[in-house]
Amino acid sequence: MKKLLILVVIALLGTTVNAQFTKATLQATGLTCAMCNNAINKALQKVGFVESVKSDIKNSAFNIVFRSGVAVNIDALKDAVEDAGFSVGSLKLTGTFTDMKIAADQHIKVGDVSFHFLEATEQTLNGEQTITVVDKNFLSAKQFKKISAATKMACVQTGKAGDCCSKEGIDPGTRVYHVTI
Amino acid sequence: MNKQVFILLVSFFSLQSYSSTAQPKQGQLAADIALPSVGGDTLRLSSLKGKVVLLDFWASWCGPCRVSNKSLVKLYSNYKKSGFEILGVSLDDDKGKWENAIKKDNITWLQVNDGGGWEAQTAIKWQIDAIPTSFLIDKEGRLLAMNLEGKELEKALKYLLDK
Numbered sequence: 257m258k259k260l261l262i263l264v265v266i267a268l269l270g271t272t273v274n275a276q277f278t279k280a281t282l283q284a285t286g287l288t289c290a291m292c293n294n295a296i297n298k299a300l301q302k303v304g305f306v307e308s309v310k311s312d313i314k315n316s317a318f319n320i321v322f323r324s325g326v327a328v329n330i331d332a333l334k335d336a337v338e339d340a341g342f343s344v345g346s347l348k349l350t351g352t353f354t355d356m357k358i359a360a361d362q363h364i365k366v367g368d369v370s371f372h373f374l375e376a377t378e379q380t381l382n383g384e385q386t387i388t389v390v391d392k393n394f395l396s397a398k399q400f401k402k403i404s405a406a407t408k409m410a411c412v413q414t415g416k417a418g419d420c421c422s423k424e425g426i427d428p429g430t431r432v433y434h435v436t437i
Numbered sequence: 438m439n440k441q442v443f444i445l446l447v448s449f450f451s452l453q454s455y456s457s458t459a460q461p462k463q464g465q466l467a468a469d470i471a472l473p474s475v476g477g478d479t480l481r482l483s484s485l486k487g488k489v490v491l492l493d494f495w496a497s498w499c500g501p502c503r504v505s506n507k508s509l510v511k512l513y514s515n516y517k518k519s520g521f522e523i524l525g526v527s528l529d530d531d532k533g534k535w536e537n538a539i540k541k542d543n544i545t546w547l548q549v550n551d552g553g554g555w556e557a558q559t560a561i562k563w564q565i566d567a568i569p570t571s572f573l574i575d576k577e578g579r580l581l582a583m584n585l586e587g588k589e590l591e592k593a594l595k596y597l598l599d600k
Contacts, residue, residue, distance in 0.1 A: 292499040294555045294566040311554060313498040313530075 275366050275381075277328040277351035280320040281312075284337050285345035285396070291316055295340035303336050305329065317346075327367070330433055334393060345396065347389045353381035361407050363421050363432065370417060370432045374406040387435045391415055403436070461563065463581060467492070467574050470559055472526065472549035475536055480524070480549050483578065488522040489597045490574040491590075494565050496528045496554070497538035502569040505586070506542040512591060513546050519598050520576070522547060528557050528568065573597070 282300075284290040291311060300309045300318060305326040310319045322328050334344050356364060359378040363370045374390060389395075390403045392415065404412045409420045417430040426432075461467070470482040470492075482492065493509070495502035513523055523546035529535040530552045539548055551557040555565070563570075573582040573590070575597050585593055 289500050292496075292501055292568050297555060298566075313554075 274354045274356055275351050275371075277349050278322055278324070279350045280322070280333065281315075281346075281348045282318045282320060282333065282337070283316060283345040283347075284318070284342040286342035290342050293340075296337055296342055299336040299340040300333065303332050305332075330389060331431070338393075344394050347394050348386050349389065350384060350386045352383065353385050356381040358437070361409070363417070363424060363426060365424075365426060365430075368430070370421070370426055370430050372407070372409070372411060372432050372434045374403060374412075374434055374436055376437050381437075385437065387437050389433055390436055391434045404434070461572070461580050465580050466578050467572065467580050468562060470524070470526065470549070472551050472559065474547065474549050475539065480547060482524060485522050485524065486578050487576055488520050489576060489594060491521070491523045491594075492572040492574060493523055493525045494528065494560065494563070494568050494570045495525055496568055497531075497534040498529070499568045503538065503542060505569045506544060508587065509546070510543055512594070516594060516598065521594060521598060524549065526551055526559055528552070528554050528560055528565075530554065575600070
């Protein structure tokens with residue numbers, strides 16, 4: 257029993273994120289002026305892991321602060337914006353990274369999701385870093401088309417690992433976020 | 438004709454009441470607003486009784502508001518003498534930008550400022566979730582319509598001025 261418990265603890269530790277996001281800057285787009293409407297603000301504030309949202313009029317952006325120690329679900333931010341009737345035009349996430357080795361066109365498992373860095377130089381991320389999400393529906397269709405050309409892997413279109421990385425032990429159903437730094 | 442306008446006003450309000458039940462109701466007396474004007478003097482909505490008032494929530498950073506200002510400039514110059522007044526409530530944090538926008542858009546109607554964006558007290562009290570948002574108020578200070586624009590606004594305005 258004790259052994260089992262230790263195994264469970266190890267397994268849990270193994271999946272602990274080595275990237276803890278603390279804040280984000282989000283730009284929304286739509287047919288009407290996104291800043292002139294309180295809907296996005298309200299929708300984001302309802303997201304469980306969101307601590308606060310402030311409109312940055314100058315940059316037409318929303319500055320979001322996350323609750324500390326709570327897992328951030330990136331898709332939930334997009335869903336909130338879409339539920340408010342807008343689309344995400346840009347999403348930059350800032351967090352604290354620990355020994356996260358990245359390279360262009362490679363997957364890195366963080367907790368139960370994976371990050372796929374497009375157009376990144378090989379480096380180890382430490383301390384506070386900001387990444388940009390470049391998945392479909394996280395930027396304009398035009399920008400997505402341009403940036404998604406950086407990889408030949410199918411996951412850039414589906415957002416799921418599929419059979420791309422079973423060798424690296426990444427489950428086919430794993431959510432893969434495509435990002436740049 | 439008058440009946441038509443009335444039906445129009447009613448239909449506009451019932452549309453609004455679906456989207457947001459907490460909005461001020463049609464026929465209700467408008468809650469008073471007391472805010473500083475550009476010079477710093479306090480201006481009260483209640484001091485405008487006897488005039489037909491368009492209460493207009495806006496901000497300098499709101500593109501659609503600035504577009505709307507253009508048509509309001511025309512409407513104001515046409516009906517000011519007949520007893521029409523506009524009270525613009527700006528939600529700008531930056532008073533300088535508010536004042537610049539007033540100059541740039543050639544606004545000559547009454548302007549007050551309640552900085553704080555969506556968290557401005559007046560915005561919360563009036564349930565403002567988007568700007569521009571406007572309320573048409575009759576001579577007795579009753580709320581009669583919301584977010585009328587262009588020809589519909591002019592039609593309703595004429596009706597209320599003649600009443």
